[in-house]
Amino acid sequence: MIMPAIQSDLLPHILERANIILRMNAQELKLDFLHTFSIPELTACCDRITAHLPNFSFTDVGLQKELIQNESFAAYLAKLLPLLPEERDEDSERRVLLMQRLCALVKVCQEDERDITVYPETALMEALSLDIRDTAMLLVFLDYFSPMKLEDTSKQTVMNGLNCCVKVPLELSGEQQELLLEPFVSSRHLFVSDPFPAICSFLNAHPGLKDILRLLHQRQIHELLELAEYRVIAQDTPGCFKRLESITGQMDRDAVEQFLAFWKKGGCALAELRSLERWITTHPGQDWDNLFATYSGYINLLYGVRFKEIDLSGVSAIQEDILIYAIIHNKKHFIRLVDEHTETFFSLPSNSVLFLEELYKEHLNLNELTERDLCECARMRQRRFLTKHLTPGRRYTFPELKALYDAPEAYVLFYHALTSDSQDYRLKILQQLRKRNLLSANLEQQDLALLARYLDQKPLHDWLQEDFGHIRNLTAQDAVDLLIHLDRLQHLIFSMMERTDVLLALKNLDALAQFDSIDDLKREIIQVDSDWRSLAAAMKLSGEFQELYQSNIMAFICNNGAHIAEAYRQSLDSVQHDGFLRVVKAELMGQLRELKYFEGDLQRELDFSLPHQAETSWKRNLHMERNGVQTGEYDDFFSTMLLGVRPYPTCLAYDSGAYRECLLSSFDSNKKILYAAREGKTVGRAFLRLTKGRLTGADQSGSQFAFVDLVNVTSSREGTSFMQTRFDIYISKSKAGMQYLDSLDGQATASSEGSYKADTFLVQEPPGR
Secondary structure, three states, rough: HHHHHHHHHHHHHHHHHHHHHHHHHHHHOHHHHOHHHHHHHHHHHHHHHHHHOOOOOOHHHHHHHHHHHOOHHHHHHEEEEEEEEOOOOHHHHHHHHHHHHHHHHHHHHHOOOOHHOOOOHHHHHHHHHHOOOHHHHHHHHHHHHHHHHOOHHHHHHHHHOOOOOOOOOOOHHHHHHHOOOHHHHHHHHHHHOOEEHHHHHHHHHOOHHHHOOOOOOOOOOOOOOOOOHHHHHHHHHHHHHHHHHHHHHOOOOOHHHHHHHHHHOOOOOHHHHHHHHHHHHHOOOOOOHOOOOHHHHHHHHHHOOOOOOOOOHHOHHHHHHHHHHHHHHHHHHHHHHOOOOOOHHHHHOOEHHOOHHHHHHEEEEEHOOOHHHHHHOOOOOOOOOOHOOOOOOOOEOOHHHHHHHHOOOOHHHHHHHHOOOHHHHHHHHHHHHHOOOOOOOOOHHHHHHHHHHHOOOHHHHHHHHHHHHOOEEHHHHHHHHHHHHHHHHHHHHHHOOHHHHHHHHOOOOOHHOOOOOOHHHHHHHHOOOOOHHHHHHHHOOOHHHHOOOOOHHHHHHHHHHHHHHHHHHHHHHHHHHHHHHHHHHHHOOOOOHHHHHOOHHHHHOOOOOOOOHHHHHHOOEEEEEOOEEEEEEEOOOHHOOOOOOOOOOOOOOOOOOOOHHHHHHHEEEEEEEEEEEOOEEEEEEEEEEEOOEEEEEEEHHHOOOOOOOOOHHOOOOOOOOOOEEEEEEOOOOOOOOOEEEEEEEEOHHHHOOOOOEEEEEEEOOOOOO
C-alpha cells in the first residue's frame, strides 16, 4: 500500500527534527536557525557546546550563529570565558560589559568575514578591556598594535587616536600605523575634521607639518585648524614652524589659542604670522586679553595699530566688519574719521546703511565720508535702501547714495539712465522729480530712459518754459508725460494750446501719426477714442445728442473721462448700469449739479425737511488755504470718481476697489468730497456725508479743562470745545442702492437705509454746557 510506505519514509525525518528541536531548546539556541542551517550543522553545534560549554547558556544571536558556523569557536570561547571577571557582585557589571563587547566584536567579524579565533585569547581579552568606543577599531588594534606589546603609555596613545580619528580603515598602511602612535593625533582638531586616510597622505607629503603638530601638542595649545588651513601652512612649513615656535614661547596659552582662532578666520595668511611674530618680539609683555578681545583688535595690531583712539574691545560684530575692511584696504581717512568721532560711530544703529557690506565693499569709497555724512548714516536704515538696483561695480559718492536713499524703484532706475557728466546736475534733476513725486511706479524702464534722455539736455522747468510755455495750465506731471512720449507727439506740440490738448494726445498716442495738428485729432476724437465708442454704444447716444454736446464730450474724453466711466461701468452689476449712465449723461450735458441736487432729493435722502437757507449753504462748496495747503469741498464728476484713487488707492477705487460698487452713491445729494492739496498734488481726502442724528448719552471724561493761552485770549474764548459721545447716526437713503460709510464700519445696503446706528463720535458741544 502507498500510505504506509510514505509514513515509513517520513517517520525518521520527523523523529530527527523533533530530536534537534529538543536539543536546541535545552541549549537555548534560537529555533529560527532551522530555516538557515541544516540539521547536521545544528547537531554538530550542539555536540560542540556539550563538549566545551556544558554549563553555559548564550542568548545573543550573534554568538549562537558563530557557534553554529565556526567549528573552532566553541573551544575558543571555552578558553576565553575563564579570563572574564568572576561573577561576584563587584565584578558583575564589568563582566556584562565585556560580554557585550565580545558579542559586538563577533558581529563585526561576521560582517567582515573574519575568523575571530585567529586572535590569541589573552590578546582578545586585552582588546575588549580597552576603552575603544568603535567596535571595528578593536580589530585594528588586534591586527596592528596588539602584536607590538606596547607599553601602557603608547597603548593609551593608540586608543585615544582610534577614538578621535574619522574613517580609520580596517587595513592600515605602515605610515598610518606610525601616525596612530603619535601622541598629537588625539589632541589635534585636524583628526576629527577630515578622514584619516586623507590626513595621513597629506602629512606624508609634507612631513615637516608633524613638527608643528608636535609643538602645539607639547605646549598644550588647543586650536581648530583643519586640513584646509594646513594646506596653506604647507606653503612655507619651516617658516611657519619657526614663527609659531617664537610666538608660542612669548605668549601665554590662552592668548596663543585666541590668536590661532583669528589666524584661521583670516585663512592662515602667512603674512599675518610674520607680522604678529615681528610685533610681539618688539612689544613684549602686552595685555593680550585686551589686544585679542576682538578680531578687529587683532587685525589692527597686525596692520600697525592704525586705529589709535577707538576701543576695539567694545565693538559689535557688525561694527567690526567695516573696521576690519578699513584696516585691510588702507582706508586712512575713514580710520581717522572714526578715531576722531568714536561716539558718533558707536551711536550708529546696527541697521544703518553704513554697515551694508555690499555697499561699502562695492559701491562706496569710505575715504570720502565726512563727519556730516557719518551723522547722516544714523537716520538711513538698510531696509529702505534698494541696493539691488545699484549698478554692479559702480562707485557712488555719498551725496548720490543719500539722494537714492528711500527712493522708489522708478527714481533709482531713472537716475541710472541719466548720462550727464555733472553729478551735481544729475542730482538736481533727480531731486526736482522726487520733490513733486512725478514718477509713477508703473513706468517702464524704457519710459524712464526716454525721460532721462531729454532731461539730460535741460531741467524740467526749462522744458516747461521754453518748449511747452505756450500750453496753458500745463503741470509738471504733464510735462513729464510729454517728454516720455515726445517722439510720438512732437509734431503736434506747436498746435497744443490748453492742458486738455495734451491729455487728449496722451490718451490716443497710437492714432497721432495720422494727424497734423491737435485740431485734426479733436475733429475725429469721437471716432478715434475706443473707450468713448464703447461707452457711447452702451448709452445708446444718438448722433444728434453727440453733435449737440460735442464740446462737453470733447472735454470729457480729454480729461480721461471716457476711460474712467467705461472701466467703472464694466465693474458694476447690470442693475447699477442705468443709474451710473444717467450720471454720465448729466455730466456730458453739463447738468450734473442739477442731477445731484434734484428737486427734493436731499430731503428724501435725509427724511428731513431742511430750511431753504441750510440746503443752499450745503450746496455751496467751501475752499480755504492755510500753511501752503489748499482745502476745499468738491462734488463734480471727476473729483467724485477719483476719490478712491487720490491720493492713493482705497477700497472705493473705481477700477479695483473692494467696495467700488458703493462709489455710485457718492453722487447722492448729501455727499461731498473734501480734498487737501499742496503744490497741485492731492495729499489728503475725506468723504463728507450730511445726515441727521440723535444724542444718546455723553462721556464727560474726555472734556478738556486747561489754562487759558494769555497770548491769544480771544481765540481761547472763541474756540470750539468737542466732546466724545455715543451718537445715533441716520443711514440716509441712496439712489445707488448701497453706500460705503467709514464712520459705521463699511458697506450699508438698501435694507439698512432709513434706520439709525450708534457709534462713538466727537460732536460739537452744545452752547451753555
